[in-house]
């Protein structure tokens with residue numbers, strides 16, 4: 420997958436599949452799956468590091484995750500999130516952050532919001548780095564938004580999001596994530612744009628869908644919004660495996676003769 424193929428897939432009406440990933444082992448599994456793109460999201464702060472928001476993760480930590488995922492998935496299109504404020508401290512600081520993530524193995528970067536960032540996005544794109552936009556619920560603005568809540572409920576908000584989506588396209592974004600917006604609005608934006616939209620909690624009319632890996636695998640019992648579909652009861656399966664190991668150790672049935680080194 421590359422940015423040209425992504426655009427073709429939209430023209431052909433073929434849905435795009437993106438899943439988040441943060442580590443080498445999962446990346447190896449994902450590289451052999453039917454997933455089109457990996458997102459090394461700043462959601463790593465929450466699902467990998469136990470933070471309450473995405474704000475605490477920084478560029479070096481993101482680069483460590485990107486490098487691990489790239490080692491596991493050498494040929495997969497990999498989008499890396501620009502962490503909180505890393506692109507709001509001037510052009511030089513933003514470009515240094517992008518350089519770090521791209522050299523760690525990213526194929527593209529994702530930047531939340533577009534207002535006041537049009538020139539930055541243009542510069543990044545003109546520098547040869549593909550940019551994915553992210554509109555709607557932008558988790559790095561959680562405090563300004565008053566929490567993790569659905570966006571685009573009022574007509575003013577819907578109009579703003581339509582304008583921002585056009586601005587992402589005009590600035591040169593190759594794609595845009597629409598997070599937690601009403602299905603009808605996501606559908607209108609997807610139809611109006613030439614670039615593919617990737618939805619999360621945005622209904623079925625976007626050009627693709629993204630989910631957080633740990634949500635999809637049922638590993639996260641503290642987060643179950645209506646837009647998540649669990650494809651595995653991961654917590655139960657892993658918990659059961661751990662309990663069986665504990666039982667085998669206590670019963671001294673592990674290790675067996677085949678699981679040890681004889682003289």
Ligand code: KIV
Nearest residue numbers: 439460461462596629
């Ligand atoms: O960081 C992330 O996981 C994301 C997705 C929710 C789109 O940005």
